[in-house]
Amino acid sequence: EPEVTQTPSHQVTQMGQEVILRCVPISNHLYFYWYRQILGQKVEFLVSFYNNEISEKSEIFDDQFSVERPDGSNFTLKIRSTKLEDSAMYFCASSGIPYGYTFGSGTRLTVV
C-alpha cells in the first residue's frame, strides 16, 4: 500500500533555530497537508497545499511557518525561529482528491 514518508522521525533543536521537516507524499496525490499534535492534545490542522499554493491555513500557521514543494516529490514545512511551544508531533498527509487522507508516521519535534 502506498505510504507518505516523513523525515526525520525525531528532531531536537535549540530555541530560535530554523527547522525543516520533510515529507514525500503519495506520488499521484495532488493535495498535501501539515497537521500537528502537541503531546496529549488533539491533532490540529496547520495548512493545506494544492497546485503549488496554499489552499487554506489555520491561525496557528503564522509568519514563522512556510511550506514548499521544491522538486515535485518533496513537501516541506519550515519553522523559521522555533519556540518551546512548537514542540509537537508534526504529521504530513496527502490525498488524491480533497478526501481520504493518508498520514505519514510523523516527526517528533523537541525544542529545548
Added chain:
Amino acid sequence: GIQVEQSPPDLILQEGANSTLRCNFSDSVNNLQWFHQNPWGQLINLFYIPSGTKQNGRLSATTVATERYSLLYISSSQTTDSGVYFCAVGVDYKLSFGAGTTVTVRA
C-alpha cells in the same frame, strides 16, 4: 469551525470483548475518517466513511450523515487494539479531529 465530540473518552476492555465508539459532529461534512494512533504515535487510517457502513476484519464503522454521527465497532478485541481512536471530519481541504477515545485492552 466544525465541532467533533467523541465518546467515551476512555475505555478499558478485557481481551475478546466487543465495544462501540461514537463520534458526533456539528455540521454537514463530505469527509469522515477513523484513525488509530498506536503507542508510537503513528496515525493509521481505519476507514474513510462519510456515509454508509464498512467492515475490515474485526472492525466496522457506520456513518449516519443526516443525523451527524458515526460509530466504530471493535469486535473480539485484542491487546494490539490498544491506543487512541480518532474521528476526523471535514469539508474539502481541512479535517477537524475529535479528542479521541483511549482504548486499553487487557489480556
